[in-house]
Amino acid sequence: MKSEETIYHIPVLLNESVAGMNILPNGTYVDVTFGGGGHSKEILRHLGKGGRLIGFDQDADAENNIVDDSHFIFVRSNFRYLKNFLRYHNIEEVDGILADLGVSSHHFDDSERGFSFRFDGELDMRMNKRAGMTAADVVNNYDEEKLANVLYLYGELKNSRKLASAIVKERAVKKIKTIEHFLTIIKPYFSREREKKELAKVFQALRIEVNHEMEALQEMLLAATEVLKPGGRLVVITYHSLEDRMVKNLMKTGNIEGKQVQDFFGNVLTPYKLVNNKAIIPTQEELERNPRSRSAKLRIAMKKEEK
Missing domain, CATH: 1.10.150.170 (Putative methyltransferase TM0872, insert domain)
Structure with a gap:
């Protein structure tokens, strides 16, 4: 018999993405694509007494998967409004943001x-x-x-x-x-x-x-750059070239267009440092278990310390 989580959606690159968040037990994290709750449940397992996780999803069906955990807050909204809803919950900065941009098996x-x-x-x-x-x-x-x-x-x-x-x-x-x-x-x-x-x-x-997926993604990525603490992680799983290009551009150059701005010494001015220079892709074992992961790419970046 399949579990409720599996019926809704099998989380893609679960261990790799959660490991990439470098979770602090007392940190504040956001899963902007809550869906079946697979990634959120794994993040919650790493949180301690002072830890918090905010899950975003605009789909009413996702509410059936809400996690019963005192460390968890669910926001029924599009992730483009990330900054607004964090402020509503009196959260100015977060330690990590996870986005799994794929459409769930449920849909x-x-x-x-x-x-x-x-x-x-x-x-x-x-x-x-x-x-x-x-x-x-x-x-x-x-x-x-x-x-x-x-x-x-x-x-x-x-x-x-x-x-x-x-x-x-x-x-x-x-x-x-x-x-x-x-x-x-x-x-x-x-x-x-x-x-x-x-x-x-x-x-x-x-x-x-x-x-309006591309507009929403752009707004979320720019908001993420503003709300991430120095040292915080941005972890994104993409599934097609349009969104992957946008994510890669932001992480490498600090802007959606991929325009490089350099300092006097020729260093690219970007708020991020890449954690993995090359995108992480699913293992053969995962592909066999979950064919919908076949086009997935995981990119991880860390917000640079402010000088």
Whole structure:
């Protein structure tokens, strides 16, 4: 029989990411992607009497996994509001921040959420079901150019313009509401050999747009830089090149764009020192146990001491 945690989500790179936080028993930590609570539970095991952990998640379903622990505070909100909610709880600085940016198994396996092309259902894809825009709103209301841009930028689809054109033509005849209807439109544009990979890219692009994921990630990363104590750790697990590039840029240069600013001696001015110069990836054992970890990359950086 599977545990409740496993049913919701198997935590990726669990030991490596928690070890990377270099947890102090009396420290204050944040898990900005609480989800099934797997990473949070492991962090809590390392905390002592004075330790605190704040868990963020905008999805109401995550509340079913809240940890019953006096050291834990749950915040139902998007992690882009990290700084605001820390201040609400009278927390100015933290010793470590963990972000697992992957979509949980729970979301992919819930046909009602519309995250997966494996099931029919409504084209939804909202992480926060209280939010307004759905994937159906995107495919039915965006103009052709904007739709093509979403598919190209967030899905890296070379045939984004053809896909957008086909979607616009179909919706002029009948509104696109379900996954099944949507698939009948886009499947002819992919070869059978690459169909699953390409469909995954389409759904990724729509999900990122619906949830404003790149904007939210940028805001969270910049806020993390402000609230981390000197010596504090930023630990991030990424799953696709767009978010990984953003995280890598911030850790190496201190900004999202990756623009290097150097001092008189040619040293790059950045608030971070890389803990691992090369991204940590899952072991073969983990890949066999949890195939969804296959694209995961773990990056760890330490906030430099202020001079």
